[in-house]
Amino acid sequence: MRSTTYLTAAACTAAVPAVTGLSPATAAPAAPAKPLAEDTADFNGDGFADLLIGASYETGDDAATTAHAGALTVLRGSKTGITTTGAKTLTQNTVGIPSASENEDHFGSAIAAIDTDKNGKPEVYVGGNGEDGYTGRVWNLATAPATGLTGTGATRFGLTHLGGAAGASTFGYRFEG
Ligand SMILES: [Ca+2]
Ligand SMILES: [Ca+2]
Ligand SMILES: [Ca+2]
Numbered sequence: 001m002r003s004t005t006y007l008t009a010a011a012c013t014a015a016v017p018a019v020t021g022l023s024p025a026t027a028a029p030a031a032p033a034k035p036l037a038e039d040t041a042d043f044n045g046d047g048f049a050d051l052l053i054g055a056s057y058e059t060g061d062d063a064a065t066t067a068h069a070g071a072l073t074v075l076r077g078s079k080t081g082i083t084t085t086g087a088k089t090l091t092q093n094t095v096g097i098p099s100a101s102e103n104e105d106h107f108g109s110a111i112a113a114i115d116t117d118k119n120g121k122p123e124v125y126v127g128g129n130g131e132d133g134y135t136g137r138v139w140n141l142a143t144a145p146a147t148g149l150t151g152t153g154a155t156r157f158g159l160t161h162l163g164g165a166a167g168a169s170t171f172g173y174r175f176e177g
Contacts, residue, residue, distance in 0.1 A: 041077075041113060043122060044148035048077030052124065052149075054108030060091065060101050070107030072126055074149045088149060090141070092128070096151030097139060099131065106130035107139075110174050124149055127172025135159070136171030 041049035053073045060066030073089045075082050092101040101107070110127035117123075121143050129136040137158045143149050159171045 041122070043074060043113070043124070043143040044076065045121070045145035046076075048079070050077050050148065051075045051082050052111045052113065054111050054126070056106040056108040056129075058091070058108070060093070065103060066101045067103045068130065069101035069103065069105045070109065070128060070130075072108045072111065072124075072149075076148070090149065090151055094151040097141070097154045098156045099128075099137070102131075104130040104134070110138075110172055112175055121145070125175070127175065129170040129173035131158075131172070134168040134170050135166060136169055136173065138172040138175070 041051075043050045051074065053075065054070070055073065056070040057068045058071035060069050060071075069091060071089050071091045073087060075084060076086045077083075078085075090097065092099045092105060092107050099105075105128045107128040108126060109129040110125075112125045113122045114125065115122045124141040124143060126139045126141060127136065128139065131137040135158060137156045139154055139156045141149055141151065142153045159169055160166045
């Protein structure tokens with residue numbers, strides 16, 4: 001004789017294994033990552049992304065002592081796009097920037113803007129791979145609301161500061177960040 005077994009509600013509950021490792025359905029979804037450009041490209045805090053341009057073969061006013069010393073230019077963004085109004089060019093002769101413009105410094109050989117301390121003001125790192133006989137250095141320039149990129153408070157470092165070898169390493173020839 002065939003018999004039929006019916007499961008009670010309690011039996012059904014017991015038969016379903018507990019599922020672990022899943023977030024409750026009511027948990028708020030993770031906030032989307034903030035676009036990097038919003039953090040790093042607006043140097044003067046006006047809401048428009050600005051543009052850095054390296055000119056590492058730039059020669060200063062004195063061609064005998066500043067051939068290929070290099071320069072860094074920043075162009076402001078605006079509601080009509082990049083503009084030359086308010087453009088700013090910095091070299092190693094800019095007040096606050098360590099060292100001086102010299103032959104073959106190649107300041108501007110590489111550039112990166114990173115808000116390393118997440119204070120809303122990006123720092124700009126500039127390579128000068130020809131500095132000191134192609135030993136090379138990297139400069140850390142600050143930005144500030146309204147002022148934008150500035151030489152004030154700039155610092156620099158090289159392989160020797162990081163415990164690495166000295167010599168013609170062209171430190172700062174290229175980097176990403
Ligand atoms: Ca801006
Ligand atoms: Ca120099
Ligand atoms: Ca910062």
